[in-house]
Amino acid sequence: MNVVSFGGGTNSTAMIIGMYLHKIPVDLILFADTGGEQPHTYEFIRVFNAWLEKHGLPKITPVFYTDKDGNRLTLEEECFRSHTLPSIAYGFKKCSLKHKIGTQEKFCNHYPPCVEVWKSGCRVNKYIGYDAGETRRIQHAAAIDEVDKKYEKHYPLYEWGWDRAECVRVIERAGLPKPGKSSCYFCPSMKKKEIQALWENNPELFQRAVDMEHNAADSLTSIKGLGRKWSWxxxxxxxxxxxxxxxxxxxxxxxxxxxxxxxxxxxxxxxxDG
Incomplete structure (x- = not known):
């Protein structure tokens, strides 16, 4: 059972194309949707799904976080309800663990093909798009991967020696547009030029991010806004x-x-003066 973790960006897109070219079976492609992804990511998924279908690969399966009653709860809704900003603004990665990693885990835990693999005593193959320039990330994950009883992790881009530039070339050769950077539109990790692009191209979303800052203002003590030391x-x-x-x-x-x-x-x- 081969499960691909699709982030919506360049690396994971190139990895899926590479798996097709290397004839590595793809059984399931999961995309953890926070509900606040950038518009270009949702548009790219639509385009990429058409490419996947054309090449006999499964379409992307979106997964998302649900509350205890089974109702969807987006990261944006969670921030507004709690009068806070995404946890990464405070130096934590709770939002990623909860809305990205956790949602994929929960889906697989209830996905019959995965359950059958685990029942047989085997591990599910999980493919992750770390490229050839991300040695540290792979080394950091090695200890965790070694003791993981549920998943056998694979990093094909690293194994193939594909760096970021090669990933871009692979996508272009496949006839696909560049995916663009994948992130929530209110992500505190966005660079200033990306924030500027947001207010220029999607002013309504930028205003939503500012509204989020206003909504959380009374609870902020150590930071000033989505920029941490400054507000957007x-x-x-x-x-x-x-x-x-x-x-x-x-x-x-x-x-x-x-x-x-x-x-x-x-x-x-x-x-x-003269």
Missing amino acids: ESYHDEFIEAQELEKAQLTFDDLFPEAPGGCLCGAPCGCY
């Missing part, structure tokens, strides 16, 4: 203010077009 709202406002100030600046040449490049007296430094 303050970064946005300061960026826009600086941009508007720059646009408002008039150069000397604008003010005195008859004396380009210096003072009216002709001095290039602009400080000649």
